Amino acid sequence: MASPIELPLVDISNSHDVVAGKKLLDAAVKHGFLYIDSNSTLLTTSDVDQIFDLNRGWVGMHVETLDPEHHDPRRAMNIGEFQDGNLQQPLPPCLISRESEIARFTDLCNTICSHILRLLALGLEIDEEFFTSRHDQSRGTTGNSLRWLYYPAAVSSYRPGKDIRAGAHSDYGSITLLFQRPGQPGLEILTSNNEWAPVPVYPDGRTDFPFPPILVNIGDMLSYWTDGLLKSTVHRVVFPKQDQSDHTSQAHDRYSIAFFCQPVSETELIPVPSEIVSLHQKENRSDKEAGRVVGHGGGAHGWKAGQPCITAGQHLQSRLAATYV
Numbered sequence: 001m002a003s004p005i006e007l008p009l010v011d012i013s014n015s016h017d018v019v020a021g022k023k024l025l026d027a028a029v030k031h032g033f034l035y036i037d038s039n040s041t042l043l044t045t046s047d048v049d050q051i052f053d054l055n056r057g058w059v060g061m062h063v064e065t066l067d068p069e070h071h072d073p074r075r076a077m078n079i080g081e082f083q084d085g086n087l088q089q090p091l092p093p094c095l096i097s098r099e100s101e102i103a104r105f106t107d108l109c110n111t112i113c114s115h116i117l118r119l120l121a122l123g124l125e126i127d128e129e130f131f132t133s134r135h136d137q138s139r140g141t142t143g144n145s146l147r148w149l150y151y152p153a154a155v156s157s158y159r160p161g162k163d164i165r166a167g168a169h170s171d172y173g174s175i176t177l178l179f180q181r182p183g184q185p186g187l188e189i190l191t192s193n194n195e196w197a198p199v200p201v202y203p204d205g206r207t208d209f210p211f212p213p214i215l216v217n218i219g220d221m222l223s224y225w226t227d228g229l230l231k232s233t234v235h236r237v238v239f240p241k242q243d244q245s246d247h248t249s250q251a252h253d254r255y256s257i258a259f260f261c262q263p264v265s266e267t268e269l270i271p272v273p274s275e276i277v278s279l280h281q282k283e284n285r286s287d288k289e290a291g292r293v294v295g296h297g298g299g300a301h302g303w304k305a306g307q308p309c310i311t312a313g314q315h316l317q318s319r320l321a322a323t324y325v
């Protein structure tokens, strides 16, 4: 196992700041993961605490197993997108009275995603609204979702080195925001050396934030759109070290909340018109010719003018089909 990875911490308060855009892009290219400074968002500690309270109070989550080989039951509950302020699915009765808190949290997550997408466009030196306009919910459904996750502490049948909490996977959409709790680590990313590197909850051991920095990762869609320049990095969740020797400990449950951001389903994934992407494409032509993967499911730059290009909705379906065979 590699030593913990040091990921950049980015301030997104000014979404027109080219320097922040370049920093964000560098992290997205190098690691596919970065932290967002919690001071640079409109979320408050109480917004985040409240949404975690709902997570802890909710017992009706379904069991979800990403990798049956490794016995990784986790409990999850998904909340789909709000359209014109209304949820498109019924909430369980015990959450109905909390709908406005969920809506507020989701709104703020959307704002954070818009800042990140704008900064990425600035980093790529393209129209700063290139991505945001394609994620604009007033133009159609996106499939954005908020997911509460609960990983119970290790049980006595726990098999050290075998059982993990969430199997290796990449995310499908554009970007994911991950909210974590102090003292509940476990996320690992697969580095370019093919080693699992733990991602600490706090960067550089700094804890002077109102709530732990939001961990952001690039999903398959942005990787496809940029021909693999932006990395959709494989990640997983493991039991923390202390749980691996102490099976009886109930102290190490893990709660996390993920917000998955996706483009409007009808968005045509026309190649991102960035010189930086074109240069990357030229540099990687030999990889492509040798049939090596560029982004998940190929790359948008294989498209030729006059041909129909795939939509975000079709890309999502193809990733789902490739995963659930």
Ligand SMILES: O=C(O)CCC(=O)C(=O)O
Pocket: 147, 149, 166, 171, 178, 187, 235, 237, 256, 257, 258
């Ligand atoms: O719970 C976590 O920390 C990670 C969750 C995750 O990667 C996912 O649901 O896609």
Ligand SMILES: [Fe+2]
Pocket: 169, 170, 171, 176, 235
């Ligand atoms: Fe994930």
